[in-house]
Amino acid sequence: MQETILIVDDELKITEVLAAYLTKAGYLVEVAYDGESALKHAKSENISLMILDWMLPDISGKEVCNIIREKWKSSLPIIMLTAKVQDDDIIDGLSFGADDYVTKPFSPKVIVARVDAVLRRFRGTETDKNLIAWDDFEVNLDCRIVRKGTEEIHFTPIEYEIFTKMIQFPGRVFTREQLIECALGGLYEGYDRTIDSHIKKIRQKIEPNRSEPKYILTVHGIGYKFVKDNS
Numbered sequence: 001m002q003e004t005i006l007i008v009d010d011e012l013k014i015t016e017v018l019a020a021y022l023t024k025a026g027y028l029v030e031v032a033y034d035g036e037s038a039l040k041h042a043k044s045e046n047i048s049l050m051i052l053d054w055m056l057p058d059i060s061g062k063e064v065c066n067i068i069r070e071k072w073k074s075s076l077p078i079i080m081l082t083a084k085v086q087d088d089d090i091i092d093g094l095s096f097g098a099d100d101y102v103t104k105p106f107s108p109k110v111i112v113a114r115v116d117a118v119l120r121r122f123r124g125t126e127t128d129k130n131l132i133a134w135d136d137f138e139v140n141l142d143c144r145i146v147r148k149g150t151e152e153i154h155f156t157p158i159e160y161e162i163f164t165k166m167i168q169f170p171g172r173v174f175t176r177e178q179l180i181e182c183a184l185g186g187l188y189e190g191y192d193r194t195i196d197s198h199i200k201k202i203r204q205k206i207e208p209n210r211s212e213p214k215y216i217l218t219v220h221g222i223g224y225k226f227v228k229d230n231s
Contacts, residue, residue, distance in 0.1 A: 003048035004028040005115060008038040008064070009081065010057050018051065021108040022115065035059035039067060042076060049119055051111065052098070054082030062096050069097035073154040077118045079111070095197040097156045100184065121183075122157045132167055134228040137206070139167060153205050158183045162195070163202050166216065166226035175223040199224055 005027045007015050012033075019029045030045065032038040035056045042050060050068075054061040061080060068074045080098040094101055099118050102111060130141035136149045141164060146153040155163060161183040166174060174182075176195040183198070199216060207213050217225050 002026065002028045003119065004030060004046060006030045006032060006038065006041050006045075006047045006050045008032045008035070008050060008056070008061070009053040010034060010055075011053075014053075014081075017108050018111060021112050025112045025116075027115070033057075035061070035064045038064055042068060042074075043072075047076060049077040049079065049115055049122075051079045051081055051115070054080060065096045065098055069156060075122070075154060075157055075160070077122045077157055079114055079118060081106075081111075094158070094194045095201070099157050118157070121161055132164075139164060148206065155202070155205065159198055159202050159205075162198055163206075166224065170226055170228050173219045173222055173225045179223065195223075 005022050007018050007022075007029060008031075009015050009018075010033045015031045015033070019031060022029050027048075030041055030047065032041050035058050038050065038052065038056075041047060052061045052064060056064070061082070065078055065080070068076055068078065078098045079100045079102060080094075081102050081104065083104045099121075100114050102114060132139040132141065138147045139145070144160060146155060146160070146163070162179050165179065165182045166172075179195045183195075203210050203213055203216055206215055215226060215228070217227060219225055
């Protein structure tokens, strides 16, 4: 079944070019020109990924992203598209739940490659039903489901990739660069501080006491590690 990409941008030329390249790459394409329309599309249709412009005429792309992540608790893959190029802007966009960030001007071929990469990460490549369990947590790597007791924990695709990478290697120290690479792949020019933001959000979802983390520990000057029992 063909996957559907939703392009959200108020610049007609951009949507036309991206739609042409994505269609040629085998995707179905839907287009929205403002945030409200984007949310309606994402809510009512079977969208596989959203390409979302930061600056929209009604509500911002950042707000759209926040609604999808925080209000809907959806893990819909989102690629943020923007003219903002400062590190803090990129970190801000990713911290709101975007899975990738592309700055204008851009090559449409790069966008297609980013779409392919994000969808591969989101779908996952495991075929076996791999389960990782500790305390009252259970992670099904095949179904990409994380549960604490009977409650499902909703991660963004990037948060999920970071979290599951770490829990598969308890006690191993990962540098920020290694976590960026596993979560975003080689196409992404990483920014160390984005990992700190994602780790903070993961801790908010799994730690009993976020001020004294039990599972995701900071290794000062290096990065982070996961431990099953830090009591």
